[in-house]
Amino acid sequence: MTAVRDDGCESLTNRPERLGECLRRFREHAGLSLSGLARKVNYSRGYLSKVETGRAPGNVQLAQRCDEALGTGGVLARLAQARDARPSRGAASADRTWDTSTGWQRQPRPDEPTTDHRPDAPLTRGELPIPSATAVAFMLALDEAHNALRAVARADLPPSARHDAANETLHDARVYAIRERLLVLGAAPLVAAAEVAFLRLIAIRDAIRAGARLDGADYHRVYHPFAEGLWAFRMALRADLGQSPLTPEELGRADWSDRERCRDCGERYRPSA
Template identity: 50%
Template sequence: MLGMNWIPLLSAVAGAVVALGSSLVVDLRRDHSRRDRDRRQERRRQGVAFTVALVDALGALRLVAAAEQDSAQRRVATSEAVTPVYVAREQLLVTGTAGQLAAGESAFQALIDVRDAVRAGSGRDSAEYHDAYHRFAEALWRFRLTIRSDLGEPEITPQELSRPDWTDRDRCDTCRSRAQSPAGS
């Protein structure tokens, strides 16, 4: 008779252990899902911040390329134009996926090529500037597409945005003029 009294108690203890274990598993899964969601949001935020920093730096470099400055002034102005990108790049390096880092570094290096062309005295209408700019435009689009892919967004093609490719050469008056001139043939 004494053995029969332990069965309900053991059943209750076993039920409590199962319930507690299940509750812990649910909490762990919820926490894991929350951390994954937070990481994705942080990657999105850093990807957008890096993209904006690259675009802003390009705008600043365009202004420097159009300005009349001596080489010392140009050197300072080009450095100042890209300085904010370094902060966004560091943040991306900490939070980004391997694909984001590779595409981000490619875009960053292409921006540095634009900076170097402007620093060397290339104006906005020069072949050196445009060659560097169009490589940058393509690398920036590759970075954007990598961020979209990592976030689970559908892939897009240049044609979906009424473009032949990601270089922007088709929209560039300088490059079209150069291609039509006898020297561009």
């Protein structure tokens, strides 16, 4: 593929937004929307938007995929590599923490206190082990994607728009990217529970792509197994962190399926007196 003109992007500077500026310039030159590029590189549209505006740093892998998708001849990857090679002005890499909302490594803020964490001390945000932080990020991504799928199921969309909108929900929540990281980093019981929840979310997506409505039997047939799978994943994560298990009864539930709380299914599944 012929590389596009670099428009001065290879004149490296110390500005952290340089990668994002060049990515936006190349994407627009190629006539691609953020959603179009997201589908090509398997990153979410929201994350690409943050990279372009300097709110997220991006990474070499993303830059390489964008180079390939946009035909930029490796310009973006060289920018990312040069930026990452610069000496850090802050603490050493050992002092980096992980943002459990995204699963990405971040540098502590100047006003963020650091502590010597004891094994028996409570875990706080940023102190989770890397695999556990990734699992938390995946749990949140599954929940975010499901909420977005519910909105699609509720909307009055033509079949083609419904199909595309359902697909976008998983990309925008970064479900696929975080799942790949968890498959590599997570312990086997945690990965197994996560994969069950993931496959049941895919079943919801497929049902909605096929026309399932939020109040219809086709949606509820796949939603309640997903609810059980997501709760099982939460319990596996608690076990991974050394926390005691929870029972549905402790949280005022009959089971983890949410059937007894469901307006459409509650009467059918209400326990007998």
